[in-house]
Amino acid sequence: MKNKERRPGPKRTAGTAGKPAHGGAPKHKNTSPRQESRPARSATGGEARSVTRAAEAPEAEQRPLIVRTGERPPERVPVILESTGAGDFHLIDSGNGEKLEQYGPYRIVRPEAQALWPKGLPAHVWEKADAIFTGDTDEDGMGRWRFPREALGETWPLSLLGIDFLGRLTSFRHVGVFPEQIVHWSWVKQQVEAAGRPLKVLNLFGYTGVASLVAAAAGAEVTHVDASKKAIGWARENQSLGRLDKLPIRWICEDAMKFIQREERRGNRYDIILTDPPKFGRGPNGEVWHLFEHLPLMLDICREILSPKAHGLVLTAYSIRASFYSIHELMRETMRGRGGVVESGELVIREAGLDGKTPGRALSTSLFSRWVPK
Template sequence: MKRIYSEAWNDYQLLDAGDNKKLERWGKVVTIRPDRNAYFQPVLSASDWKNQAHFEFIESSKSSGTWQILKNNTNKHWEINFNELTIHLKLTKFKHLGIFPEQRINWDYIAQHTAKGDRFLNLFAYTGVASLIARAQGAEVYHCDSVRQVINWSKENMLGSNLSDIHWILEDALRFAQREVKRGNKYKGLIMDPPAFGIGVKKERWKIENKFPELLELALQLKDKDGYIIANTYSPRLEAEKIQLIAKDLISNELVEVSNLSINSETGKRLDFGQRTLIS
């Protein structure tokens, strides 16, 4: 299976990984966060990690926890840059800071394959770096997420990056995609980053391994003939081979590329981040 790597940039580095944790630099702020894919031994010592880090996330459950302050007088809200974009970061109880750096390879693809006037759809959009990238290329951007707080966060990122006129959709992504198909709308570019599990509009619980075929079929109906789809998946129950079989059932003549997505740390450790499916 092909493996692709997202590269570091001036304001982000994966410094080290191991012991089910990762050490990351975000601008001038260094964090320690849990990561079950870091099942190997780190290169740097535990004291090296503590000496560098400003904050460490301590899990209280699989989905939440608290941040331990390791260096006093460190701002819990700060900004980093990616190319010409300004991204607002903050500590959340879900261990996330506002962006997923492993998606840098997707941002680069969007920048290279999106032009002025193209229609671009971001489903499960979170704080919207992909939306900003597409808007910076002059695309007409539709940003869909079901959580009002992260849409507001996305708006901060848009304004901080001196951009405007992104279309904000506060709605369940699957439901919005279904409606867009009925309306006959098409997009040059689509990206979707569905969670491994979630709760639907009727409060039903769903898992990505069950919903992915429907999501992919909807995305294919929304894609222009010369467009592209990027789908990120993180569930061990939806491996690359299964994604390829699903795609084979739905796709006839488009190019489908399923890759394992990784980042190399500054110490030479490889950390995996699920699969990236590219259809073009």
């Protein structure tokens, strides 16, 4: 099907149409810390034994936004989705622009601009960290890891929600997983287990694949999409580590926008879509993604590829100077006439102390908006 062909549908109008995306890639792509290597999910589900990468082709023509009519879905705001850690992770302490986290056997210190308050634990606790990220403190900056006691390996085993995967020290300060997302992963797991049928889940900007593995282990047919070949490789490593090679996951290395536009033309549909885009990223063929410029079209297409009995569309946004209301109102406009409800707010992680059980202050990590049927 040629790029300029259009599937029948509601009236369309010119709108923001950007180049394709990650998300982690995010996302994430190699130019974005949040999306150093995030995969984009495929549309068909089924067992996958190798990475699928689309052949290089001219950039797809961007279709205009659809003119949405009907009532905007009712809203639930603000919704604060809080976690205190799970499995091998918890936030020990934070303050003075840093956070001290426990990832399995290791204590790690990383920059955290939103930790404006003083540190709660004494200096000698922080000084016992196994790894400290140094260098550029901007979210998009690169740096290096310092090991106060002994050098650590690049990877180590971790577990969340019963899924085994590898923690990984990267030059963008990330560690191979975004644990605040566990609230979304738990929601997906519950939806899949209670559905009574295999749900089709699309994970855009899927990064190292923990969300995809959680969904597939619960019984979903998962399509995982990320523009970074390296991230897809990490995701496949995690799948093998957990002895989950037979799960129905398709790993797709492709620009997220190109992928969902093709799925729309093909008429493929998903019951749950997770999308976790970076604020900036590049696709495998140099496609450029800017969050504020391209997000409206991405959500518009995601609505079109939701199944008639969809369970939800989840958007998470990091590293942007915006209120959650910006993505909340965009989601409500996108879902006009579809019914359901839009709930939006922030994801936060609460400090849990050295023992992982002592509640402390809440650290905001990201914005989110989620459409669900009533």
